[in-house]
Amino acid sequence: MINACSYCDCQLIGGETAELKGIFKKNRLDIAGFVVGIVEKDEIPKKENLKKGDIIVGIPSNGFHSNGYTLIRKIIKENKLKLNKIYKEISENENLGEILLKPTRIYKEILSINFKMACHITGGGFYDNIKRVLRSDLDAKIKINYDIPKIFKFFVKIGNVSLNEAFRVWNMGIGIILILDERELDNLKIDYVVLGRIEKGNGKVCVDFSEVSI
Structure with missing residues (x-):
């Protein structure tokens, strides 16, 4: 806890x-702990600043990030998975329990990025969390073409979970999503993947899984 506070200057x-x-x-x-912060009213990100053509980028997660464990426990129970076992399709040296207990990543580094909106991908996955920051006249068009981490593929496959449900329950390897002007991409100094763009629409989040291989 002290180390986490020191990292965040809290x-x-x-x-x-x-x-x-x-x-x-x-x-x-x-x-358990939480952080409370203060932001000036005129510095709060505004939906009005979003526009057609803005880029949607994803910042990698460190695992499930404390969300979706009800479904995880169900899959573990139904398939008699062992937490102390190393499953080679996931990792060569970490057992299942160690992987599931990885702490949530702290995204302090995004504070220096000039983004328009940020979405923490928690319960509700891509769909619910991105929808919260969209205007009613814009859509988020996302195409999944990044390499989904093995732990997510493992639970999708062994639990017979549809991709639609998986992207609603889990972060699927993306912990934070940022929406920013395309010109800001050259200024990003952290690992990220381009997920899609903002388009004219009616407030929907559209996710294309056609290139996903489990």
């Missing part, structure tokens, strides 16, 4: 210990 100013009898096993604990 202060840990309070906390509490809650006893949750019946929820956690003996000698087990859970540590």
Whole structure:
């Protein structure tokens, strides 16, 4: 927790210990935290600044990022998967439990990017989270042509999950989506993939899976 705060230039100013009898096993604990920030009203990103032709880029995730675990647990139970087992189709040296427990990536570095809108891909996946930042007269047209991480492909395949559902429940390897002017692409100093563009429309998020191979 302290390391995370230091990385983000944040202060840990309070906390509490809650006893949750019946929820956690003996000698087990859970540590959780959140960050509250302040932004000047005139600096809040505005939907009015979006326009046809803006670029949609994705910043890679570090795994499932604490979302979609209800479906993950269901697939694990139904397929009798073992958390302490190394599945070669996912990794050569990490077991399933280690991969699933990877911490959510902290995206401090995007604060220096001149983006118009940012979407944290949490519950609701691409569809719900991108829709929140669109105007009613614009669509987000996305074509999936990046290499989806092996852990997502594994659960899609073994759980017989449709791509439509997968992109609604999980981040599918993209933790943050930014919408920016095409001219800003040359200024990006972090790993990213171009996902698509903003087009005239009626507030829809359209995802093309035609090039996805599981």
